[in-house]
Amino acid sequence: MTQLGFYNTNLPPHLRVLKDEIEGYARGYGLDFYETIFEVVDADDLNEIAAYGGFPTRYPHWSFGMQYEELSKSYSYGLSKIYEMVINNDPCYAYLMRCNHVVDQKLVMAHVYGHCDFFKNNAYFAHTTRKMMDEIANHGNRLRRYAERFGEDEVEAFLDKCMSIDDLIDIHSVAIKRRDDPHAHAAGGDEVEDDDDKPVRFKTKEYLADFMNPPDQYRAAEEEKRRAKARQAPMHFPERPEKDVLLFLIEHAPLKNWQRDVLSIIRDEAYYFYPQAQTKIINEGWASFWHSTIMTQKVLQPSEVIDYADHHSGTMATSGKRLNPYKLGIELLRDIERRWNMGQFGAEWENCDDHEKKRNWNTNAGLGREKIFEVRKIHNDITFIDTFLTPEFCVENKLFSFNYQNQSKNYVVESREFDKVKQRLLFSLTNFGKPWIHVLNGNHANRGELLLKHGYNGVELKVPEARDVLANIQYIWGRPVHLETVIDDKPALLSFDGTEHSHQIIGGDHDTRGKTPARTQ
Amino acid sequence: MGQKIEQDLQRFRKIVRGKVKSNLSKYISRGEMIGKKGNDLVSIPIPSINTPQFRYGNKGSGGVGVGEGQPGQPLTQPSEDGDPQAGDQPGGHILEVDLTMEELADILGEELALPRIEPKGKKNVVTEKDKYSSIRNVGPESLRHFKRTYKRALKRQISTGTYNPVDPLVVPIREDKQYRSWKEVQKPDAVACVIYMMDVSGSMTDEQKEIVRIESFWIDTWIKRHYQGVETVYIVHDAQAHEVDEHTFYHTRESGGTKISTAYELANKIMDARFPASEWNVYAFHFSDGDNWGDDNAKCLTLLKETMLPKLNLFGYGQVESPYGSGEFFDHVSELLDEHDNVVATKVPDRDAILGSIKEFLKTGR
Numbered sequence A: 001m002t003q004l005g006f007y008n009t010n011l012p013p014h015l016r017v018l019k020d021e022i023e024g025y026a027r028g029y030g031l032d033f034y035e036t037i038f039e040v041v042d043a044d045d046l047n048e049i050a051a052y053g054g055f056p057t058r059y060p061h062w063s064f065g066m067q068y069e070e071l072s073k074s075y076s077y078g079l080s081k082i083y084e085m086v087i088n089n090d091p092c093y094a095y096l097m098r099c100n101h102v103v104d105q106k107l108v109m110a111h112v113y114g115h116c117d118f119f120k121n122n123a124y125f126a127h128t129t130r131k132m133m134d135e136i137a138n139h140g141n142r143l144r145r146y147a148e149r150f151g152e153d154e155v156e157a158f159l160d161k162c163m164s165i166d167d168l169i170d171i172h173s174v175a176i177k178r179r180d181d182p183h184a185h186a187a188g189g190d191e192v193e194d195d196d197d198k199p200v201r202f203k204t205k206e207y208l209a210d211f212m213n214p215p216d217q218y219r220a221a222e223e224e225k226r227r228a229k230a231r232q233a234p235m236h237f238p239e240r241p242e243k244d245v246l247l248f249l250i251e252h253a254p255l256k257n258w259q260r261d262v263l264s265i266i267r268d269e270a271y272y273f274y275p276q277a278q279t280k281i282i283n284e285g286w287a288s289f290w291h292s293t294i295m296t297q298k299v300l301q302p303s304e305v306i307d308y309a310d311h312h313s314g315t316m317a318t319s320g321k322r323l324n325p326y327k328l329g330i331e332l333l334r335d336i337e338r339r340w341n342m343g344q345f346g347a348e349w350e351n352c353d354d355h356e357k358k359r360n361w362n363t364n365a366g367l368g369r370e371k372i373f374e375v376r377k378i379h380n381d382i383t384f385i386d387t388f389l390t391p392e393f394c395v396e397n398k399l400f401s402f403n404y405q406n407q408s409k410n411y412v413v414e415s416r417e418f419d420k421v422k423q424r425l426l427f428s429l430t431n432f433g434k435p436w437i438h439v440l441n442g443n444h445a446n447r448g449e450l451l452l453k454h455g456y457n458g459v460e461l462k463v464p465e466a467r468d469v470l471a472n473i474q475y476i477w478g479r480p481v482h483l484e485t486v487i488d489d490k491p492a493l494l495s496f497d498g499t500e501h502s503h504q505i506i507g508g509d510h511d512t513r514g515k516t517p518a519r520t521q
Numbered sequence B: 001m002g003q004k005i006e007q008d009l010q011r012f013r014k015i016v017r018g019k020v021k022s023n024l025s026k027y028i029s030r031g032e033m034i035g036k037k038g039n040d041l042v043s044i045p046i047p048s049i050n051t052p053q054f055r056y057g058n059k060g061s062g063g064v065g066v067g068e069g070q071p072g073q074p075l076t077q078p079s080e081d082g083d084p085q086a087g088d089q090p091g092g093h094i095l096e097v098d099l100t101m102e103e104l105a106d107i108l109g110e111e112l113a114l115p116r117i118e119p120k121g122k123k124n125v126v127t128e129k130d131k132y133s134s135i136r137n138v139g140p141e142s143l144r145h146f147k148r149t150y151k152r153a154l155k156r157q158i159s160t161g162t163y164n165p166v167d168p169l170v171v172p173i174r175e176d177k178q179y180r181s182w183k184e185v186q187k188p189d190a191v192a193c194v195i196y197m198m199d200v201s202g203s204m205t206d207e208q209k210e211i212v213r214i215e216s217f218w219i220d221t222w223i224k225r226h227y228q229g230v231e232t233v234y235i236v237h238d239a240q241a242h243e244v245d246e247h248t249f250y251h252t253r254e255s256g257g258t259k260i261s262t263a264y265e266l267a268n269k270i271m272d273a274r275f276p277a278s279e280w281n282v283y284a285f286h287f288s289d290g291d292n293w294g295d296d297n298a299k300c301l302t303l304l305k306e307t308m309l310p311k312l313n314l315f316g317y318g319q320v321e322s323p324y325g326s327g328e329f330f331d332h333v334s335e336l337l338d339e340h341d342n343v344v345a346t347k348v349p350d351r352d353a354i355l356g357s358i359k360e361f362l363k364t365g366r
């Protein structure tokens, strides 16, 4: 489907030449990518595309307008410029800003091929749709239709609620959770809607079949039975805590058909985008590794070295105290390549306590390049850091951990010890630095109430905000909702019944479960 | 601009301006970026709406940073989420800026659209050349970090009281090295005195004193921007008044009753003895919870009207919220507003009200 009149794929001749040249180098180094289409656009267009997360045909929502305003203002005041934008799709789409200097265009192209290779080969992207351009356009059409039919305000208000929970998906079980085509629910509901909705909804079916689990009628039938049963007389469900809260709501909340479809769209897009957030460090590191390799070894004219150095150091610079994912990623990859070239890995290396010997360790193993290609295939940020961050690397790159002081209400340097730094880094990457939320029970207290649990791991929630999210979930669920969490070091239950918020301490002398809960507004 | 994004943008603007009903109105924040036009810093309003989500609070949170620093050393405000994670968007640039107190004052002035103070007294004008401090280039992060611009960081630091006057470092967003520039500023060769008075009777809580501390820091910063020399005087009072040093001012607690007139009498005495209005631009700010001995109110008003106001550039009364007090003194001070344009009365119920209150005080340009 080529609804994208937006894309004219004609590169000006001089960029066409550059593209062929750089693509050749990229393939020569062993990078492997889908056909990559470069679009030359003006800054304004690029800001618009970026505001829509790379997809100009995305559904209408004020939040994209907000993003756009921020991008265009900061661009027009010279505060920022989008450096690169590339879309995980087959073909890949990437954007070049019209007014960029030639050396910048080369750098961006080289960088883009790094990303395209990563999208195609990294395991965490294996389940993403490669026809997202089409799917997003389809989502946009569906939402526009709903807005026409049910009112823009109504649809927007519902979208606002969905966006409040769009991070409540299960990032660890893509394959299992995507067993189920959520769009099917839109047609399987109990409401009568105009027939002309149906073909729209099913358009996505075709490609879904290509990349998800192959259609399995037996399983689909089983699934439908299970769902029907769950809808009828649920005693205690889900059987195990469900981290895909969105899926649980899609399957069990008493939504109207259009609402269920909207929630499914939000969930689909969340699943499409999450691998990018999950691999930010390694993906940017990989792309930067390749732009720097291709540029310095193949592309640069002597006269361009300064411009290049300027731009490259601009993207690689580390802020005062901030961790720059590009920098961390490229440095770690270089470190891995160096270590595997010199044979600094394996049991013998690990067990060697002789500092001097380690420093001069070189078996001329020459396995560096091979190793980093393997790394880009099988790792995400968490496993990447967990496996390859070394004490030496931390010292060399001056990494430290910081933590919050309740007294001074301030963050202070905590430690430079390897274990502490690594632990903090992994924590900040776990679940994108967001709290874990599970569905414990959809029939809580035998009254069809929804019980969620925050998997507390030492950091408490922002309570006022959590209350508002709870209210949004309550709107979707229709019955009272509860969240088990920890507040001020005590297990606590936040509840919202549709009118009032309440908050009770769980356990100890303060346990008021079964008694009248303390009401707070 | 495409028609599609135009519609989303208009919708967003309507929500921000309250033209359409939205449950998200409480999540609207009015951040700003600092941009540059020619040689001037300009403020670029960047309103935004942060959809509520389950997020971590500060308690127990932390992250990983890069650079120098010993354990225990405070960081500049880290990212709001307290984590180093970038989003799923390609990057922009973030810069860190060291600011002088004067630049800080200018930004506050711009932020609150304050008029410059017109000093009375000697009008000799001296010109100084100020240099904007150098600015380092740093790396890209997710674009959403642009919301945390300098002003917003500053605002947050004002309202949370985490701005550290000793180490005026804030983390804003800015373009890179070409930002070195020079700017001419004029400072009149005039001197000023600021008298701070505070009720320290039992009914003032620590939080209220903290509000006073933050507010007076910013008032100081602004007034000092306009004078060559600024003296400060601190007076605490319950049923009696004492001149104290700055530290004592914020850390005294008395349990007595309240007689505001004692503070005004002392301030008046100090002015006459040390800061005659013929030579000094004198400012007086009084903070209390509005509780006073009933009999004393008339005396206070007489003191203000007849002896103090004629000598003052500005009299500011800031009333903090009190769980105990009646708050009625505010009404008494307000009686003076019609006839005296150098009187300002504001209420400061919480930290969020600090900026508004500062603006009320200083917008007179006196």
Ligand SMILES: [Zn+2]
Binding pocket: A084, A111, A115, A283, A284, A287, B090
């Ligand atoms: Zn990149």
